[in-house]
Amino acid sequence: AQSVAQPEDQVNVAEGNPLTVKCTYSVSGNPYLFWYVQYPNRGLQFLLKYITGDNLVKGSYGFEAEFNKSQTSFHLKKPSALVSDSALYFCAVRTPGSSNTGKLIFGQGTTLQVKP
Amino acid sequence: DTEVTQTPKHLVMGMTNKKSLKCEQHMGHRAMYWYKQKAKKPPELMFVYSYEKLSINESVPSRFSPECPNSSLLNLHLHALQPEDSALYLCASSQDPPSATGLETQYFGPGTRLLVL
Numbered sequence: 001a002q003s004v005a006q007p008e009d010q011v012n013v014a015e016g017n018p019l020t021v022k023c024t025y026s027v028s029g030n031p032y033l034f035w036y037v038q039y040p041n042r043g044l045q046f047l048l049k050y051i052t053g054d055n056l057v058k059g060s061y062g063f064e065a066e067f068n069k070s071q072t073s074f075h076l077k078k079p080s081a082l083v084s085d086s087a088l089y090f091c092a093v094r095t096p097g098s099s100n101t102g103k104l105i106f107g108q109g110t111t112l113q114v115k116p
Numbered sequence: 117d118t119e120v121t122q123t124p125k126h127l128v129m130g131m132t133n134k135k136s137l138k139c140e141q142h143m144g145h146r147a148m149y150w151y152k153q154k155a156k157k158p159p160e161l162m163f164v165y166s167y168e169k170l171s172i173n174e175s176v177p178s179r180f181s182p183e184c185p186n187s188s189l190l191n192l193h194l195h196a197l198q199p200e201d202s203a204l205y206l207c208a209s210s211q212d213p214p215s216a217t218g219l220e221t222q223y224f225g226p227g228t229r230l231l232v233l
Contacts, residue, residue, distance in 0.1 A: 034221070036224075041229070042226055042227070043120075043122075043206050043224040043225050043226040043227045044159065044206065044208075044224040045224070046221055046222075046223060046224075049221060088156065090158055090159075103161050103172070103174075104161070104222065106158030106159060107158065108157070108158060109156065109157070109158055111156075
């Protein structure tokens with residue numbers, strides 16, 4: 001079965017410091033991985049995705065993520081956090097040819113709190 | 117432009133009411149989705165429409181009835197809901213329908229926050 005784990009319910013970081021939000025996955029086959037962000041009382045906004053190619057993916061708002069096949073991870077990173085980055089972050093996975101075609105498998109979400 | 121719009125933003129309804137949620141996109145996307153999201157939880161897929169036809173129903177109770185009048189619009193008709201149906205209902209769309217490639221990116225609207233009394 002496909003699954004995604006976000007091991008931290010909450011991550012706290014000071015403004016200006018680097019941030020990492022962790023994601024690990026378990027799938028059969030090659031994964032397609034996504035990061036979404038949800039600000040309070042808003043829908044999900046697409047940040048970035050990994051399909052194939054360069055393991056380092058750059059996305060919106062200065063975020064990037066590194067695909068690590070050996071560790072089955074896809075951690076979200078940003079060199080310098082902003083208070084406005086405070087939000088709920090979701091990692092999600094798809095696999096090609098899945099019987100659940102169309103279904104994104106989401107992690108449980110990680111709340112990022114950036115303090116001034 | 118990757119905008120998906122949803123109306124209304126908030127909705128309060130009684131258990132005997134009938135109401136509808138609306139979703140619209142003008143990006144030429146050929147697939148549209150309904151999700152249900154409880155507070156601080158990941159979205160749960162409810163329905164998928166591909167080329168205006170229902171392609172996935174995730175065993176959703178019949179008190180939720182989706183409709184896709186045309187390629188830009190998606191409705192969710194609500195009838196005889198229960199208090200536990202209170203949630204944020206998210207609409208999403210993707211350029212291509214769900215396929216074996218899994219490449220399509222889903223873009224979400226802001227959601228309708230539903231409260232069932």
